[in-house]
Amino acid sequence: MAKVLPFGSRRLPFLFLVDQWRELQRETKAGPWEIEARLLRLGCTVDEITAALRIGLVGGGMSATEAFVTVEAHVGTKPGDLGFARLTALAAISHSLHGLDEDLVGESDAAPKGARTSRRRTAKSPGPTSSKPRARRASPRATSDA
Template identity: 35%
Template structure:
């Protein structure tokens, strides 16, 4: 996972990058007639609809850089021809990462040199 909400997961013929930025989340909301957190709650609690799974995966592929026609073909071949619960964990992972980010990176936490930099004044007097 990365800070931009992308995640690479095994899907179809090999690893694929999925990402749902604001644009994809808005499209998901329109396709599923529910906000992204409502869709995520449905995916996590068993109240999902078929489109919650397929639209999340398709839009995640598009956001990850796959052309829309190719993403649609992948979903038709590898999601819609299989039992929905096979693709459910994939949809949960894609949308969860989009909404919550990478679990190992806390927001606002310094990185690199900033994380180890001293807060002591170079003059030594605390100013």
């Protein structure tokens, strides 16, 4: 399933399947997780960013020519474009490698948004506990006047 991401003034589908990964590997001389790591740690090149975007757009259904023109029109034409393009490429690649962002590990048992949970605070229940230690009260035995 393609990941629809904002790119330029539109929201476009990006998808990496085996054919797209092979093409990206040929162009970058790196495997899928190495490409993701380069994008994540800012060790990527401009050509890796543009290749990932272009190939991902083709995987998402765009023609190769239209993908090339779209990427060239939106990467490096004004300040900040390259950084945004890197983040878009990273999101598309990470989605391809790790799956849907709606299906987060450990979240399948979570209550649906807006659902009430059984852990409600009432007037009788104490508020959140403090991390500060309580001040000790003096013991009645320790304060005798004898």
